[in-house]
Amino acid sequence: MLENREDSCQEQCFHPEVVESVRRNMLGSVPSDELAQLFKVLGDNTRIRILDALFRSELCVCDLTALLGMNQSAVSHQLRVLRDARIVKSRKYGKKVLYSLDDEHISGLVRMGSEHVRELKK
């Protein structure tokens, strides 16, 4: 991996010791990919709004649809993405399906992210 320097830059700039030391401590490529995947799922306005709502209360698809003011199909599609990522869970209640958050880490992430956004505004 370290050998493909042709594409990057010349000897003078490249610092093998620093690069090696950093590399040793970095996440393996598999975990970094999973982490990116998690953030990618959180990186959509519709899904954030869904989570923001579910953070307040367990809700059925219908109420989420009304709340977001969008297509039921679109909401269901996004709920599937969140379910696949195990960020929300669902349970049947009669004809309805009730959704709620599946993990407390997620609300922590959302809270910390909001904090960051708020800081940036200053």
Place this chain on the structure above:
Amino acid sequence: MLENREDSCQEQCFHPEVVESVRRNMLGSVPSDELAQLFKVLGDNTRIRILDALFRSELCVCDLTALLGMNQSAVSHQLRVLRDARIVKSRKYGKKVLYSLDDEHISGLVRMGSEHVRELKK
């Protein structure tokens, strides 16, 4: 907003009180969009690896390029995305540009995200 129920579902399913109460506490649409934008920036494997590296040390573009084993142009493009989001900052040092993390919230987010991924594996 609450009136476009035609697209969603019938009277029986819709719960106006719950929806209203949830809506009142939700993030405004502007902040939720900014929050999604932040997560979107973090939701890419290349950018996560860059942050993971910068978390360990300030690095020039050339070293990052060697570290990630990819095109210098690709790295510069992603650094621009991170810079625009004010997640990393840069300073000139001779011909080189040195990058580092711009905000301590970010490492917190990455750490919390990693925690979540680790938990999911169990």
Place this chain on the structure above:
DNA sequence: TTATCATATGAGCAATAGTTCATATATAAA
């Protein structure tokens, strides 16, 4: 100055994502 090196950037392209529409499934009521 000119040449070289490190980085940035615009255009173009392929892959992916989010939405809508139509329809399928599942539960309940008549």
Place this chain on the structure above:
DNA sequence: TTTATATATGAACTATTGCTCATATGATAA
């Protein structure tokens, strides 16, 4: 059973994203 309701899903379309290639910019050295 038949009908209606709530949700899920596949296909199609458009918009966005990340990469590559070529080139521009900016700084140092000769």
